[in-house]
Amino acid sequence: MIGDAWLWVAVEWSPPSYGLPFTDQEFDTPTTVALVVAAVVKAAFLWLILRAPAPGPMDRRTKALRRLLYLTVAYDLVLWYPLALLLDTVVAAFDLALWTSLNVLFLLVIRWRSRALRATAGTMFALELAGMADALLDELDLPELGSNDAVGFVLALGGAAAIVLTVVGQRRDGRWSRGTLVAGWAFVGSFALMISVVALADMLFSGGLVEGIALDALGLVPAVWLAATARELPTDIGPADRPPARRRELRVAMAAVALLPIVALVHPEQSAHHSFTGASPPCYDQPHFGDLKPSERDAAFLCQARIRYSGVPPIFPDTLPDQAVLAYGRALCRAKDREEEREILTRAGSERPDSGMDPWDLVYVCPEVVGATRPELLRSAEEQKAANDAYIAEANARCRDPWPRTKGVAQATANYFLFVDGDPGYLVQDPGDKAAEQAAGLAMDRVYDDDTLIGVGGSAVLVGHVEDVSDLCLTVKAFRAAPPRRVAGWDYVNEVPIVSRSGQLTVPEMDGGDVGAGAPMPNLAIRGKGRYRLRVYVRADDSGEQHLVVVFPGASRKRLQLKP
Structure with a gap:
């Protein structure tokens, strides 16, 4: 098993626990063969990725594009691991910012030699970025553009078309070698294969490790193409195909094409969606504050603020957006007395302004306020159980048998x-x-x-x-x-x-x-x-x-x- 574990780590670049379903079993023959073949393929891909960049003069935009391309390659190979430790929202925002910059620079650096081709590429880039923006909106719990299969398919198709048009633009530019173009078309093929695998996962995957090993090796193809694109950027650089007087206008236009669809996807604060309403499943199992991540606490408060018990209306009306409920909740934390709480709930349109909210509900939105007077509400379920057990044990210890000699x-x-x-x-x-x-x-x-x-x-x-x-x-x-x-x-x-x-x-x-x-x-x-x-x-x-x-x-x- 030690040899199998080292083989896995050497080929897959991850601990065995990440990929092995049974750590106490040895690999079967197909898995071992797949790992050996993947090791050769990934070694060849790494050799192509790590080749030294070609020398030559580059303008400011070309230098920026090369740096971003190498950053993307490093992200695919190494940086994904530390970024995975961050919130999914941060990773989605990083992806969107990185590829927005890359696509804008692709439009400015590649010599497309056709306005129609450049405009088409800009449109496809915008669709690709819209898909990434949609993923970011999903992580932020905001309304998504791709909430149905048709829209999601169009966004995925736009991403594939953006790769195709980039490779076509590289061929028309003339500075990139045939090997780089082949790597680009291989990237297009791997992209289509990945979409097929996701769609047909139940039919294609038998439950073994061979399929996953093959897809992992195939995942290096995009890095090969990006590294080759960055390496050959300064080769045969000639004059730009657009007049200097029109550079600023074109830059603004391309930026608008890339960014306006993203801006359109972000809804204003006033139209925020409602996470919980009176018709939502009740939140009877109220989680302990200490068991929640910071990103989960607002949702826990919203659930308690909108819950209905036996037909009793919730503290806050269903028509009030989430952001407003959270704001009123934090205002309740700062209220000096019951009268001020009643005024806040009346402004919020509550049907029960005299009820107020309990500290164990408000702790989710203002732990620093509630915790100052009720520190026990900051505990996790395990900490609360330990405290309860200690309290019961102490109470039991105070009691003595009044007839100790009569058993x-x-x-x-x-x-x-x-x-x-x-x-x-x-x-x-x-x-x-x-x-x-x-x-x-x-x-x-x-x-x-x-x-x-x-x-x-x-x-x-x-x-x-x-x-x-x-x-x-x-x-x-x-x-x-x-x-x-x-x-x-x-x-x-x-x-x-x-x-x-x-x-x-x-x-x-x-x-x-x-x-x-x-x-x-x-x-x-x-x-x-x-x-x-x-x-x-x-x-x-x-x-x-x-x-x-x-x-x-x-x-x-x-x-x-x-x-x-």
């Missing part, structure tokens, strides 16, 4: 997290009971029937909290027989019946939510299905509220108030 058959101690806004308490229930929901509802209805704050519903018991707290320390223990009552030191002690119909009795755990026990809870129905007694000890002091739940077998259906 139950099954037991656990943990912090129980309550719902902050009015959670009545926690359940001890049989989760396997077919009527578990009805039993829990019945227990909740009965929790305030008396001052014990314990609601009994058959297979579920709801235990309330006596203080206004958001969490409490909970210890559960299961015994085979009733343990001593030991009411000293406790404020309230009550005993109620409970039944297990499936052989389970337990306390709900958090399990990724915000409510429940912070650690795994055992099955307290140690004898399986049947009737049990549930005794609840409660006390509250400066350290918080503490509960002890004891479960043991018992057929009695009486409620006992043991203390007070």
Whole structure:
């Protein structure tokens, strides 16, 4: 495998992981042969590319064209890798700028010897640049010209025609050798082949590596033609075929031909498209700020700003362009109070100006503002999970077993997290009971029937909290027989019946939510299905509220108030 990896790197100029589907398998014979042949072909192409440029006088335009041609060759061979590390938008803009300059210089440097041919070439160059501009608009999430197959085909055809006309112009110019012209026509053939491969990818590719190796070698043909064109530029340079007095006018005309179609493609800010509307799929899975790239944060904010929940209108109207929504969002970040937020949303045409926007939505457009007061909102999902786990572990560590010397058959101690806004308490229930929901509802209805704050519903018991707290320390223990009552030191002690119909009795755990026990809870129905007694000890002091739940077998259906 080491030899195969070195062969791949030597021929394909990339690590094996970029091209090998299985790193633990050796190459088959066709792949090895293809790599050897590609090595010979690419070596020959490199020899042609790296030949020294021909000496000779050159004017300023010709020198600029030669430099740009060699830059393009270097881009194809080497510079593509560091540029690939940048944003796709930057790469698309670089391609557009590079080929705009090349095409304008081609029009000015090549002696076309025909105004009609030059004008036709300028038109095809404009189509080629329109295709590149279309790619840039796609990366910018702006409306594209090539949004359907017909337009895309015309733009691709314009790119192929631009190459053909350039080679024709080189032949009429007379300064380029037959080898350079052959390389140009080979470039035209490779361009057509690439289009065919893209169109017929499913039919042509069998899933092996041979096709990819061949196409990679073929990808050097454009670099051979560009290098040859740059090398022979100063050969047999004669007087220009246009009068000096008309050079400036022609330059302006050619620049207009190349650039005006691109300008026409760029829409003004006022006609910006709408990324999300009320009819868009809802954004229920709100991403964490730390998991998003900077280029993805605006889209996350727009999604939250336009979402509809259960028919409730969005904060911003669907008719408001994306740029306006983002601007209003940043203005909300700077608002000093609720009144100013209401004024901003009213100006935006919001149907709910009194609702405002939450910090976890605004963090996408102004992390520097929100993060100053709510740094936890800048976390990634992994960082948030680690912080939550640490918080739960710290809360559990504060809780102690109030009966450390009395060991139950099954037991656990943990912090129980309550719902902050009015959670009545926690359940001890049989989760396997077919009527578990009805039993829990019945227990909740009965929790305030008396001052014990314990609601009994058959297979579920709801235990309330006596203080206004958001969490409490909970210890559960299961015994085979009733343990001593030991009411000293406790404020309230009550005993109620409970039944297990499936052989389970337990306390709900958090399990990724915000409510429940912070650690795994055992099955307290140690004898399986049947009737049990549930005794609840409660006390509250400066350290918080503490509960002890004891479960043991018992057929009695009486409620006992043991203390007070």
